[in-house]
Amino acid sequence: MTNIALDALTHAQRERLAFIDFNLQYFGQVARADLIQRFQTGLAACTRDLASYKELAPQNLVLSHTTKSYHRLESFIPLFEHNAESILSALCRGFGDGLSSGIQPSGYCQDATRLIHPSSEIIATIMRAITSKLAIECQYTSLTSGTTSKVLVPHSIVNNGARWHVRAFDRTKQQFRDFVTTRIECPKILQSLIKPEESADKDTQWQTIYDIILAPHPKLKYPKAIELDYAMENGQLKLEVRAALLGYLLRQWSVDCTEQGILNCDTYQLHLSNKSQLNLKELEIAPGYQE
Numbered sequence: 001m002t003n004i005a006l007d008a009l010t011h012a013q014r015e016r017l018a019f020i021d022f023n024l025q026y027f028g029q030v031a032r033a034d035l036i037q038r039f040q041t042g043l044a045a046c047t048r049d050l051a052s053y054k055e056l057a058p059q060n061l062v063l064s065h066t067t068k069s070y071h072r073l074e075s076f077i078p079l080f081e082h083n084a085e086s087i088l089s090a091l092c093r094g095f096g097d098g099l100s101s102g103i104q105p106s107g108y109c110q111d112a113t114r115l116i117h118p119s120s121e122i123i124a125t126i127m128r129a130i131t132s133k134l135a136i137e138c139q140y141t142s143l144t145s146g147t148t149s150k151v152l153v154p155h156s157i158v159n160n161g162a163r164w165h166v167r168a169f170d171r172t173k174q175q176f177r178d179f180v181t182t183r184i185e186c187p188k189i190l191q192s193l194i195k196p197e198e199s200a201d202k203d204t205q206w207q208t209i210y211d212i213i214l215a216p217h218p219k220l221k222y223p224k225a226i227e228l229d230y231a232m233e234n235g236q237l238k239l240e241v242r243a244a245l246l247g248y249l250l251r252q253w254s255v256d257c258t259e260q261g262i263l264n265c266d267t268y269q270l271h272l273s274n275k276s277q278l279n280l281k282e283l284e285i286a287p288g289y290q291e
Contacts, residue, residue: 020050026123085118161252209241212272
């Protein structure tokens with residue numbers, strides 16, 4: 001019956017209801033002000049949209065008179081299917097219309113094949129914990145420890161080039177670490193307040209920004225090809241990168257991190273040219289890196 005009612009709506013109405021659905025699923029709440037800001041509609045129209053959504057899915061939300069926002073209920077069942085890859089890309093850009101269709105293949109433009117696909121519900125739970133500044137309890141499977149119970153305080157979701165991971169404070173290890181989203185199972189949000197030392201502003205590796213300079217590998221015969229690939233200026237590409245993400249970037253783009261550029265230039269076409277000026281730490285995964 002819900003699907004029939006949704007199909008009867010106009011595209012504009014579906015966009016607004018999908019926006020409500022998305023905010024509840026990924027942020028845990030939505031207010032009329034959110035609809036007004038996104039769609040530039042009047043207060044009465046926003047009230048009607050929220051009433052329509054509540055009629056379609058009364059088990060999904062409840063009005064808090066304290067915050068004047070609608071909050072997600074534990075009985076929440078999404079009205080719209082939000083593709084995880086589309087949502088993660090949209091979250092990085094700043095989410096737009098609330099509608100996230102599945103990725104449609106094109107005969108003229110092909111994206112890279114993806115082997116790892118995160119669960120949209122896992123991402124939704126983590127995002128609600130992040131926006132509410134709460135911890136999650138979950139099962140996590142690692143290559144070194146197998147499956148263990150963990151309590152994590154997440155503050156960011158990151159695409160490291162190969163897969164999505166969560167930057168979070170691990171209460172067992174008492175430090176900030178990276179956790180692959182596909183290895184997280186049965187996450188449950190804990191309602192207790194987090195400690196000050198568990199917040200993102202205490203994550204030194206996350207807050208530290210490095211200015212790095214990439215250049216064509218010194219062994220390349222025709223470095224201009226690489227300069228064109230990366231739109232370099234004067235043979236250099238300057239980037240600002242968080243310390244917590246630098247190792248992933250250098251590995252993803254096969255950057256030779258040796259001082260003299262001694263790795264095979266057929267494989268490593270970029271060189272970290274200002275390594276000597278950086279006080280780099282914890283970059284074991286970077287190609288050719290040595291302390």
